Amino acid sequence: MRVSLKTKAIIVFTAFMVVLITLSADTLIKYETLRKQLADDSLKSDMVLELSNEIRLLTSRELIDTQRYLLRLEPTPPDELRVLSREVYYLQMRYLKLPLNQEERFLLERIRILNFRTEEQLTIAVYLRALGREEEARMQMLKTAPQVEVLLDKMNNLISLERLRYGHITAQSQATSVFLSRRIIAIVVVMAVLGLGLTALITNRVLRPIHQLSHATERIGKGELGISVSTRRSDEVGILAAAFNRMSQSLKKSHTELDQRNQQLKFALDEKEDFLRAVSHDLGAPLRNISGLAVSIEQKLGSALTPDARMRLDRIRVNAERELDLISDLLDLSRIKRQEGRIETVDIAATIKSVRDNLTFQIEEKHIRVVSPSDWPTIVADRNRIRRIFQNLIENATKYIGNTKNPTITLGWDVTDNGFQFFVRDNGPGVKPEDKQAIFYVFRRGGGVANTDGKGIGLATVKSIVETYGGQIWVESTQGAGATFYFTLNVSTGLETVSAEGLSHAAK
Amino acid sequence: MPLNEQIKILIIDDDPDYRMLVRDSIKNAQIINEIFEAETGEQGLEFLNHSCESNQSQMPGLIYLDVNLPGIDGLQVLKQIRSDARFQHIPVVMMTSLDEDREKIQAAEYGANSYTIKSSHPEQFINTVVTATRYWLGVHRHPEVRRICKSGTGI
Numbered sequence: 001m002r003v004s005l006k007t008k009a010i011i012v013f014t015a016f017m018v019v020l021i022t023l024s025a026d027t028l029i030k031y032e033t034l035r036k037q038l039a040d041d042s043l044k045s046d047m048v049l050e051l052s053n054e055i056r057l058l059t060s061r062e063l064i065d066t067q068r069y070l071l072r073l074e075p076t077p078p079d080e081l082r083v084l085s086r087e088v089y090y091l092q093m094r095y096l097k098l099p100l101n102q103e104e105r106f107l108l109e110r111i112r113i114l115n116f117r118t119e120e121q122l123t124i125a126v127y128l129r130a131l132g133r134e135e136e137a138r139m140q141m142l143k144t145a146p147q148v149e150v151l152l153d154k155m156n157n158l159i160s161l162e163r164l165r166y167g168h169i170t171a172q173s174q175a176t177s178v179f180l181s182r183r184i185i186a187i188v189v190v191m192a193v194l195g196l197g198l199t200a201l202i203t204n205r206v207l208r209p210i211h212q213l214s215h216a217t218e219r220i221g222k223g224e225l226g227i228s229v230s231t232r233r234s235d236e237v238g239i240l241a242a243a244f245n246r247m248s249q250s251l252k253k254s255h256t257e258l259d260q261r262n263q264q265l266k267f268a269l270d271e272k273e274d275f276l277r278a279v280s281h282d283l284g285a286p287l288r289n290i291s292g293l294a295v296s297i298e299q300k301l302g303s304a305l306t307p308d309a310r311m312r313l314d315r316i317r318v319n320a321e322r323e324l325d326l327i328s329d330l331l332d333l334s335r336i337k338r339q340e341g342r343i344e345t346v347d348i349a350a351t352i353k354s355v356r357d358n359l360t361f362q363i364e365e366k367h368i369r370v371v372s373p374s375d376w377p378t379i380v381a382d383r384n385r386i387r388r389i390f391q392n393l394i395e396n397a398t399k400y401i402g403n404t405k406n407p408t409i410t411l412g413w414d415v416t417d418n419g420f421q422f423f424v425r426d427n428g429p430g431v432k433p434e435d436k437q438a439i440f441y442v443f444r445r446g447g448g449v450a451n452t453d454g455k456g457i458g459l460a461t462v463k464s465i466v467e468t469y470g471g472q473i474w475v476e477s478t479q480g481a482g483a484t485f486y487f488t489l490n491v492s493t494g495l496e497t498v499s500a501e502g503l504s505h506a507a508k
Numbered sequence: 509m510p511l512n513e514q515i516k517i518l519i520i521d522d523d524p525d526y527r528m529l530v531r532d533s534i535k536n537a538q539i540i541n542e543i544f545e546a547e548t549g550e551q552g553l554e555f556l557n558h559s560c561e562s563n564q565s566q567m568p569g570l571i572y573l574d575v576n577l578p579g580i581d582g583l584q585v586l587k588q589i590r591s592d593a594r595f596q597h598i599p600v601v602m603m604t605s606l607d608e609d610r611e612k613i614q615a616a617e618y619g620a621n622s623y624t625i626k627s628s629h630p631e632q633f634i635n636t637v638v639t640a641t642r643y644w645l646g647v648h649r650h651p652e653v654r655r656i657c658k659s660g661t662g663i
Contacts (some may be wrong), residue, residue, distance in 0.1 A: 241596035280605070280606070281576060281606070285526065285626075289523065289529065293525065293529065296532050331606070361629055
């Protein structure tokens with residue numbers, strides 16, 4: 001049965017509200033009724049008590065005065081007594097207007113009758129006195145005295161009765177508050193139970209699945225793939241769980257695919273690398289031989305050859321060398337681009353010495369003088385790549401220095417805002433203005449001196465490396481007066497103890 | 509250092525033209541008695557075996573070994589040379605066309621004495637010959653080495 005969570009929640013909440021409202025309304029109504037009744041009764045009680053007390057007071061007075069008169073203590077005329085009696089009568093009438101129960105009414109009626117009789121007799125007494133028949137008046141009074149006593153007695157009864165009722169009212173009000181407190185407890189209990197029920201519903205049906213899902217998501221985030229959550233439910237949570245499972249599977253699938261693709265790529269890259277190595281090896285060997293053979297012919301039969309023939313042999317050599325360089329540079333470029341570098345502290349002085357050693361033969365063959373400062377910085381970079389830069393630039397300088405007198409290669413460096421600037425200068429034929437940009441690009445060659453055509457892609461490799469370090473490379477040259485290759489590297493110095501100067505470098 | 513002693517040299521490389529060029533460049537050195545050539549690693553090892561068994565010591569004083577060989581790989585040849593007591597004392601110079609650190613380190617691990625990049629300037633070979641000669645004269649003439657070679661015991 002597909003009952004959505006929303007519907008369930010609405011039903012529970014509605015039931016909750018209905019029960020609560022019903023209970024509260026019922027309590028309120030009952031309480032109002034009780035309270036009103038209580039108020040009425042209290043009011044009546046007060047009035048009754050008041051009246052009763054008044055009547056009793058008057059009646060007492062009446063009695064006392066009558067007795068006094070009888071005892072001849074004071075000459076209280078019966079008219080005054082009659083007035084009292086009348087007053088009592090009026091009070092009684094007022095009393096009768098109150099809502100009384102049967103018992104009270106009966107009692108009051110008796111009192112009224114007694115009072116009426118008393119009044120009658122008092123009237124007679126008054127007349128007799130007026131007629132001067134004092135003794136007869138006195139006889140009459142004798143009759144009224146016990147009646148007034150009875151009257152008083154009956155009043156006391158009434159008052160006791162009222163007192164009882166007053167006690168009854170107190171009991172009633174207590175009962176009302178007990179009723180109220182019981183109802184309040186009932187409401188609180190109902191609210192608590194329903195509240196707990198609602199919480200249980202939410203926790204079980206909503207929070208627990210959410211917790212499950214977030215836990216599963218975390219696990220996926222950590223790398224576990226293909227996780228699914230149970231989906232026994234058909235409501236919104238169930239839909240979410242199903243969607244989650246689909247997503248998880250999809251993720252796993254694409255992950256697997258990516259892995260496979262990566263493997264394939266890696267394999268392809270390795271294959272390419274192997275291919276390049278094999279090809280460059282196989283391509284290079286015959287070229288080496290061609291060059292070597294040309295040289296050896298020149299050496300063995302040089303004297304027997306014409307200058308023209310010697311020149312052509314040399315051309316064979318040069319061409320073979322050129323192609324060898326190209327193959328070597330191509331291989332370099334591909335390797336440099338692919339290799340992940342290892343960052344370490346590179347001692348430039350050691351690097352340059354190594355490069356110079358490597359090129360000893362070429363340098364000495366052409367009697368090139370190399371000028372280099374005695375101190376070089378240490379930088380944080382990939383050793384091989386830095387070496388490659390210097391190797392290419394210095395080797396180029398030896399290759400293209402031409403036939404200058406006193407061929408000299410000058411090296412130098414300086415500090416920049418972001419790192420260092422280096423230069424390699426030669427006093428060869430220089431670079432043509434139109435070639436100054438082109439020489440750094442693959443397969444676009446500068447024109448050149450008669451003996452040396454093309455600069456291959458060695459400079460393209462250098463440019464690539466320099467740019468990896470956020471730097472730039474350019475050439476300044478005056479034709480016929482040499483060329484200076486400048487390049488910058490945004491690297492930090494590798495010094496452990498940092499001076500104030502060093503700080504500004506290392507911070508970059 | 510008087511170079512009146514003479515040594516034999518073994519070149520193991522599959523490129524005949526290159527072998528010829530190397531031969532040309534070192535032939536004129538007076539210290540060299542004879543140059544032997546081998547096309548493959550197997551041939552080279554066979555030659556070494558043979559040279560040890562003969563009465564006079566025909567052992568080469570220096571081996572030039574190409575890294576890329578058909579059949580047994582150059583490094584494997586080196587390994588075999590180094591694991592045989594009879595010729596593990598012979599200095600070996602590895603030759604390769606690629607200037608790669610990885611290869612150099614591997615060669616050193618396998619026990620090569622030197623390493624050279626094949627170029628079209630084989631004159632550089634002269635230097636290695638001189639250095640190797642010094643080394644060889646120090647070691648090869650040792651009577652103990654001669655004895656091991658004669659008896660044919662290997663490790």
